[in-house]
Amino acid sequence: MRSLGQSPRSKKTAPKSPAEDSEFALHSLQDAFEQDSRFKASKEQLLYFYKQMLLIRRFEERAGQLYGLGLIGGFCHLYIGQEAVAIGLQSALDGDKDSVITGYRDHGHMLAYGIDPKVIMAELTGREAGISKGKGGSMHMFSTEHKFYGGHGIVGAQVSLGGGLALAHQYNDDGGFCLAYFGDGAANQGQVYETMNMAALWKLPIVFVVENNQYAMGTAVGRSSAETEFHRRGTAFRIPGMDVNGMDVLEVRQAAEIAFKHVREGKGPVLMECNTYRYRGHSMSDPAKYRTREEVQDIREHKDPIEAIKKVLLENGSTEDELKAIDKDIRKTVTEAADFAESSPEPEPGELYTDVLVGEY
DSSP states (O other): OOOTTOOTTTTOOSOOOTTTOTTOOTTHHHHHHHHSOSOOOOHHHHHHHHHHHHHHHHHHHHHHHHHHTTOSOSOOOOOTTOHHHHHHHHTTSOTTTOEEEOOSOOHHHHHHTTOOHHHHHHHHTTOTTSTTTTSSGGGOOOBTTTTBOOOOOSTTHHHHHHHHHHHHHHHHTOSOOEEEEEETTGGGOHHHHHHHHHHHHTTOOEEEEEEEOSOTTTSOHHHHOSOOOGGGTTGGGTOOEEEEETTOHHHHHHHHHHHHHHHHTTOOOEEEEEEOOOSSOSSTTOOOTTSOHHHHHHHHHHHOHHHHHHHHHHHTTOOHHHHHHHHHHHHHHHHHHHHHHHHSOOOOGGGGGTTSSSSOO
16 A cells, blocks of 8 residues: 555656656757757758659649639649648658648648659549549548548548547557648647547657648638647647747758657657748638738748758759759649649549448448
8 A cells, every 4th residue: 555645656667658747848849959950951852852842832833723724623722832841741751650641731741742743633633543533632632552541621620530540550559650730720629639638648659730821711820819839739738849940841850850759759749830831822712812912922032941942952062953954844744744634534423432431231
């Protein structure tokens, strides 16, 4: 029988999670990040980051054109301006183990995972060759092969599903973790905090990533959120937070190195806020009258993530001609993807009834 005042946890010898350890400093990961906040990339890595971000940019620009021509139906949410987040984070993943889940602004995340632009563009245009056989469209892409689990249209719902993916990683003891993206608008959803509570309680291997592009569906963060420092939202659940410049791919990648190591060591979840900016409206149907053209232009001129990495490349010996050649090749890739999509057939009517149930009953 233990004496009065003795902690029931005092005899534990296993490492404590943040949720168990009263001495754990919730700012520890941020402190480590601020001591060394930029990833030391080789020239090859810098070129890879540049190519991948430029591919997303050119792909999304072309998707916007196809939407204007009526070749893409329904909603279409472009990732232009946010490229450094997906590339910085997903370049640090283990593609054989880790899983990714996101909301409906998902084209960039799929491209960051190295998925063929042709099948993504075919999906956008509702073609049989699309990655979801033309039935998912812009908002509902999916690839179990790449452990990419959507593409979800219900705001914040992907976070709860991400908790389930993290539980599967833990249960199967496969060494992987889940990267769960959501936006500043979804950050006010109750299901997000239910998932955070369980993730901290069960030490689930998950990194919650708030892509804070400042305006949700059209309302500025300061008008919709009482706490606008989203990386602090996990404090009540003893989840360490990280505040990251989402317009700098080297900062994002360095934050990923620190956060992913923490989760892989079995210490429980991390909440990362990537402060970024979308140049286009919430969707293609949004005129974005809630902000000025001057504001958008200022971000483009002074904080653009692609121009920032281009500057680093030039400082490291790349030439303007080399970078122009890369852009030319990427434009060709995107044109080929668009041509492939436009020439692909639409799904057969019978396709409507496939993939509805896991099994037959």
